[in-house]
Amino acid sequence: MKTLLELITIDMREAFAKAGYDEELAKVTLSNRPDLCEYQCNGAMAGAKKYKKAPFVIAEDVAENLKDSVYFESVDVVKPGFINLKLAPESVSSYLNEMAGEEKLGVEEEKDPRTVMIDYGGPNVAKPLHVGHLRSAIIGESVKRIIRFKGNRVIGDIHLGDWGYQMGLIITELKKRRPDLPYFDENFKGEYPEEAPFTISELEEIYPTASAYAKENEEYREEALHATYLLQNGCRGYRAIWNHIMNVSVADLKKNYERLNVEFDLWKGEADAQQYIPDMVQMLKDKGFARYDEGALVVDVQEETDNKEVPPCMILKSDGAALYDTTDLATLVEREKDYQPDEVIYVVDKRQELHFTQVFRCAKKTGIVRPETELKFLGFGTMNGKDGKPFKTREGGVMRLENLIREIDEEMYKKIMDNRTVEEEEARQTAQTVGLAAIKYGDLSNQASKDYIFDVDRFTSFEGNTGPYILYTIVRIKSILNKYQQNGGSTEGLEIRPAENAYEKALMLQVLKFNDVFDAVYAETAPHKLCAYIYDLANEFNKFYHETKILSEEDEQKRTGYIALLVLAKRVLESCIDLLGFEAPERM
């Protein structure tokens, strides 16, 4: 169904046209003076110059032609030339009833669904997940759900960092520790063991150890580089180790991401793109896109309109090895072959922007992707501690994701036990649900592109603009509805009635905005606007709740009308948090 803004705009355009003015002026927006009106149109002022008339006169002409519109209770023309609109309660309630009958609450699906891929700029295997991986997972998951909700086909690819020097380091360190393993025996012709020669904890210790040692020891570094080379060029034993590393790591990653309620459709990685590199390089050479510069193969991506220097895209190092430009390009080759995406969104640290500018330009210029393919960089900022510096543990190290989540869960558990007498097991369960909401809402309520301060105390608070507060509101509605049902009431087939007081109307107007808000969120890929919306919605509900006796309302029509409104408000809230990637418990 059309959003209310679209419906009003149709009438407004008609009114402008009838009065003899350009329809393009008929832009309706939400009011920024809620005390005066609910929606407004400022087109009269914009048109004053063109028609050489006082804006006030234009506005009055237009308002005259709005009289037939069914939507308004009042149309006021004010001072310079504002057209202030108030909705009729009847049209609000009937719109809401229509919304309640729609599975997607009035959001219209895309007429031509697109295929969108999301690249999470994935974690490196063999390294523990740390807080730096949190944002891409949380933001990416929400963006995926939002685009999918609009009816598109979305494919999320974690895009693991699973190829390169880090693997060489692990192999080298393993060889040093366990030279007796068959993987290091060149004459070994049998089957390698199925069991990995290390656990995930060992793996997580091996990598940093090796990495640190390589920085001090040149010989060791050379060996690791050579091991990388051997791995990439088909050494059977090393490939077997690589498989072990992948199996062990991926199992662990899946566990962690599951805990975050984050899912990937594809577990591809850099390694998967390797097979596409040789042909791609050949193509770049054959078609004359690539040139040699100081021994390295590069593609120029500088454009005339640039006011800065954009370095060329590096395809091969002077020693012939591939780089991350190469891998990202080859990945696009692979995606084009397998999925022909209409759009690829990279949810990665904003510091990588230059790199992706190079890759996007190169991919377009060389025809690796079609000209109409949208390549989008969705860069996010750093998660900082209270001191405004990148988030660290108390000891100053990198905070492991697992520990961060545990800390939040503990905090939530304490708060739940303080305020309620619940079974320990239920409290633990609830703490996890609410804790996840605290983390995700805390992240998503900020603009993705900005750095933000991760403040455990603030995010886990039940007051203010937080995840727990939103959940609390939902739980409160659930509680009322449950009580209503226990008393024999049914929530099926009820009609929302026209609002009779300001609180009721305010709540209705807020619910009403859902599809308009969603469309903006979708168009701008801006989950934080969804957060702002549900925070307002939760506030409007709480005000309404405070002013209105719901279950004890004696007039049955009114009572069932309230219930119908609560049912719809709850659905909207639940849909929104689902789009954000978390859910509400039954009690808390």
Next chain:
RNA sequence: GCGUCUGUAGCUCAGUGGAUAGAGCAAUGCCCUCCGGAGGCAUGUGCGACGGUUCGACUCCGUUCAGACGCUCCA
């Protein structure tokens, strides 16, 4: 050095070229204590600075100050 991003209340953050720039936290004072008080109401302080465009600028464009980040063979 060049470039990108950010700068809004004491703190954390919103703000689609429009009317009186908003929330939360913190502070102070009230209200309700009824379906879940994890509420409601009120009070105080602010668009880094200077210009320009515009009928109208936190928003667009310059200049400047401050901070973060990035600038070919790590990712």
